[in-house]
Amino acid sequence: MTTQYEYWWSVGYRIDHWLRVAALVVLTFTGFYIHWPFLPGGTEGGFAVMGWMRFAHFVSAYILMLGLIVRIYLAFRSTFDADWRDFGLVRNLRNIPDILLYYLFLTDTHKEYRRYNPLQALTYWFWALLIIFMALTGLALYRGTVFGLIQAPDAFEWVNTVLGGRSYTRIWHFLGMWVFLITISIHVYMAASVGLIQRDHTFRSMFTGYKLKVGGKPEKAAE
Template sequence: MPKKMQLKYEWNVAYRIEHWVHVASMIVLIFTGFYIHWPFFGGGPESQIMAWMRFLHFLSMYTLLIGLVLRIYMSFNSRFDADWRDFSVIQNLKGVPEMIAYYTFLKDKHTEYRKYNPLQAFTYLSWAGIIILQALTGFALYSGDFFGLFSSQAAFGWLNRLLGGESHTRVWHFLIMWYFIITAVVHVYMSLLQTLVKRDRTFQSMFTGYKLSSATGKKR
């Protein structure tokens, strides 16, 4: 343990579960999504492989959406850590140049933030946005009805018109997924890097909840 660092309870159980549920459903979504885009292996004679892939795809999207709703609820109402202030766009914009300078090796140190640095905050905020976008485009592509109440086309068909037809909705749905894949890979890389550079157990903290902290961080 490097000097002047102490254990800090960073993530409570709810945040950790939420994180891993999102990871699991995202992995399922990406895998089944690629399969639906281009079925790269066939099923056996009695298989219902594509039907299962689609079922899992829809199921994990619902899981993800419910997770997002809970996450938004927690960020306002969590007794442990209601962190919605950390996502303030205006506050974070000021910190962006410094973070970019840090990550491009133009600066050696950056301001310590309470929980997320500005780039992190923007990325996570964008994830909330793209989950909603993926849900909307997904529902627009989905043909069926919701509990027999209304059809997906009646509810979300406007989006197809806006984007120029279902084929274009499909392209957007696909490209937005790539945005997520790339940012998620960067996310994993950054957490590993942080763990290695600062030796602060960032990576482990999403399992244990505890992280090493040298400073109390900037107050918001």
């Protein structure tokens, strides 16, 4: 069995990944607080805490949106590996049965995929759309100017109209957070379990940049 390291994530991809994780952690915490001000003095007369929470929410919202823009840029322009070709919708949708049968333990192998298998690629599509959804619903709840140019919520009032009113927008924004939390939990579980099963350093690769290439696939050869 030969093993060698493979450089899998450039510094740019890793920084972008962890910045978005940090933004999501802050957004979730502060979002919970805005929904349910649990610290003493958080409601009446407690503007200081709520003010800071909202400020942190908006700052991290910008980081999340900027992170998505950077990720799309990297997909097309990264000198390390522009991975846009992994995200073709039709091909990924067509290959879902292949990877699903494998994940359900109904087959031992799946097709070779370049960087991301179809479920991964479609999850990343889904998150991109979810970020856009959270940004639109968030901006429809916001009162202020965005980049000193766009007046919110006026410019996003149509979102409130489509969703049936501001209170519904709030509920959708809140539900969006839960969709994030559930799908991210699955993502972390998958990354950890793939790393454990294949012993290819998948999990730690997002920190170090390197995966372990296990040569010869000895488990299969032994069957």
